[in-house]
Amino acid sequence: MAVYERNLARSTGSRAAPAARRAEPLLRIGRKWRKTLLIAHVVSAGAWIGIDVMVAVLVLTGRFGTTDEVRGLAYQALAAFVVWPMLVSALACLVTGVVLGLGTRWGLLRYWWVAVKLVLNAVLCVLIVVALQPGMAEVGEYGRTLGPGVPEPAGITNLFFPPAVSLTALTFATVLAVAKPWGRVRGGRRGGGPR
Template sequence: MQLTRRPRRAALVVHVVVSVGWLGLSLGLLALSIAGYTSGSAAVAEASYRSMKVFTDWLILPIAFTTLLSGVLLSLGTVWGLARHRWVWIKFWLTLIATTATVFSLRPAVNSAASDAIARVPVEAGQDLLFAPSVSLSIYLFCTVVSVLKPWGLTRRGRRLREARVAGGAADRKADRAAGGRTDRKATGRTDQKAAGQTGGVPGGVSARTKIAKAVDVPPVAETV
């Protein structure tokens, strides 16, 4: 099912906004994790990890799921399809992996780091919080570039669908030509019948009256009599 123009534009705007928001949020989380890990100050570490917890609790999950769902909607509701083009297919899987890692890895690590910082104990998840935002930021940058360039062409399924569509179009054109030929022959037959009726049923435009006159060697009577 193809989206109409207005829903397609609305979905596109939502997808672009949340995708850029996810990219910016990942950059902010990376900056906070670097500050908390390298500062050497318990107060800075606490402030950094508590800020990260606010972002992961309130923002990152809605943005991640909205990005994934709006992307799937645009893929299935437009000519791009979900598995027809390689760039769409790869972007879908990368977004799904990033969403899953956010739910099951990043949020627990941020919660653990915030708890340790509040308790003023060494943060065990500090290195993990450097690695996770770096990977997610790289994924989102890659997806942004891919969305702009749209490389790599069709998938195997996309090629099959295109070949089937081309074959179906050729069959339709052949059927149209055959139907047009039958119509032309019928029109020609009706024209010949009409012409034969106008000439007294004798082909070639010679009337029956003229043929009889020639047979008895009498000058033909004018056709208008």
């Protein structure tokens, strides 16, 4: 079909063919709303990264703190304050990203970099609920009872992995958002619409 439109445009001298090939977004979003959504997306991603840095600091403080009191407070803070702000910022990032994908030429599954960011965001949201949140009660309890001779639960030694994995994935997603590598999913040209 696109070849027919190109040939028709050449024969008639029309310049309408390139516009016809350009991908149309599924949602109509005005310029102001698109900018607002983009700002919300960037802010929620930044908040998520900041929360992950805070998690890393609390985990390291809990592990290598100078006193049992400081270590216990770090674990209690981790259990009490981390999961829900992280989940809210992750979901805000996911929702704004999906709406932006549906409302811009980038689409959700049109370009590899967008699809990979979507998958990373969804996987990290699931990991917050499935892997991080269930162990937080044990972490908080350990922080309250921390003292000489108190055995360390198995989940405490694994607390380093959530911020390491999340920060790596979020940094990679940020690089993807800036570099926009790999082109179109279905082999189309990077800057154009569907063939």
